[in-house]
Amino acid sequence: MAISSNGHAASEASGTVAIRTEGLAKAFGATAALAGVDLAVEAGELVALLGPSGSGKTTLLRVVAGLEQPTGGRIFFGGEDATFVPVQARRVGFVFQSYALFKHMTVAENIAYGLRVRPRRARPPRDAIRRRVGELLDLVQLAGLERRFPSQLSGGQRQRVALARALAVEPKVLLLDEPFGALDAQVRRDLRRWLRELHDRTGHTTLFVTHDQDEALELADRVAIMHRGRIEQVGTPDEIYDHPATAFVAGFVGDAVRLPAAAEAAGLRVGAHMIPSPVVAANGTRRDDGPAVLFVRPHDLVPVADHVHGIAVEIAAVRRAGSGHRAEVMLGHGLPPVDVVLPAGRTARRGDRIRVAFANLRVFPA
């Protein structure tokens, strides 16, 4: 059974596409860092590249920026083929994970750099550069720090200088590689919100890399899930979360537990239990018969009140989770435990037997 990857790609050609890649490939010796990437980012969109370590996120970003030559495929910027356009001419704003600020220049000099290196004809006059630097400092909320050197700034401040420096050249697209990777959780959350606001205000087409799924799902208009140099699925955070297109996405997004299963005529067999066909069909994930995998997230399995429906399971452990409790239950011998969120105000003890039903079934052929 073939599972089509990124089924959305075709329909996106309608809006004004700012970045489009076609079968983009990049090999480093024997490793294929990119193995045919098709991605379209619409103008003004904020798209997150999400994937496990080594899946090719940074490589994709660098190839789009022109810092790396692809070994196959093409890149289009607003309809124009940019595959062989040198970095300098691509007009991309790139923010590195390490910020890559110029240590010997002040904050203001860093920000002005992109304007100062322009050929004389294209270079704005001194006053205009100074004004633009001032505007950008206000935009990234660093006014008053223009004379500092990067070594005199905090991580979050450096991050914003790097962003201001990238924005100074009025880039066609903004590329951010793990923009908040090196910051602590609190600063991350603040900057995340701030970046979203900034994006809404300035409307730059933005492609950013992260391996933090909360960040991707919260911040992005659309999320592209990368795996082994390919894009597994592109979609809105809701689509990605609620309708994973592949087994990989289902396992990667959310706290999913992977359970081996078997699709049979009567239904889906999981461990000792059989989920009847009508239930499976109601969830819209009926697959051909054969070995399958089932992904279960905490909210997928809900306790049922009556003694007729659902599956009888025994509680292996109960944990406090935020405002309520979570019970760990076993669906079969030798299977990993699955979390069930207990209704508010209700708790249970180890060894209790409850009945649970699937609110969601995510089944993929094995």
Place this chain on the structure above:
Amino acid sequence: MIPRMASVPVQAASGPMTGGPTLTSVPPIRLRRRSALPGFGPTLGFTVLYLSLVVLVPLAVLVLRASGLGLAGVWAVAMSPRVLAALQVSFGLSLAAATVNALLGPVVAWGLTRYHFPGRRLLDAIVDLPFALPTAVAGIALAAVWAPNGWIGGLLAPWGVQVAYTPLGIFVALVFIGLPFVVRTVQPVLADLDREIEEASATLGASRRQTVWRVVAPTVLPAVLTGFALAFGRAVGEYGSVIFIAGNMPFRSEIAPLLIVVRLEEFDYAGATAIATVMLGISFLMLLAVNLLQAWSRRRLGHV
């Protein structure tokens, strides 16, 4: 907003004082001594003692000896035409050679760090040769190569350019022995240079040349200055490799260290020490200047 840099020394200064009232029974000195870096006391003691024995005492003796002549005496020796000429040759050519090395050394270092080509390791090892070779060996080899009948000298002779046995020969020898100092100080800095800094410059629209001049050069400048100072110091003191190629003509191609030897051979100890003292003074001033320059460029880099 409080400037972060300013707050650091303030805290450091107020530390022992604020700790004072609560710790009256404990001598505060002991607390302050307990630094995160162990062995401060013994190491400092050793450093001072060692430097005194090895460096300061000989220099002091030198100055003491020269003081027998009196300031006027030293001045008279220094101003004698032959000494003046020798000092000019030594310092002038050393400065020129160190400058050339400071310009070309980084290029060599760049080639060795940035590109991977067959024979790179061999070339890399060859850089150390002027450093490792006994100076007399280097001197004989240089003289043989640059002599009018030598490999390179022979090529230049038809054009009327003579290198060996002229000040130009001294210059060539000093460039030769100074090169490793610049290359070896610049190389690690270039190797550590973050590639992303250059890539950031490129994405901002800077050409390769702009990136090298505006981003790479300022970053390696302190290392280049260090290399320059080392090469210069070595060149001023160089004796063995120079005298074979110099020709050693008084007033023309006689270096100051050689003149000191000449004076010693004439049993003119006072004259020798006077020249030595003058060299010491000039070297000291030049090193001071280089250090100030370095401090300035470091500060610009923000590693305060």
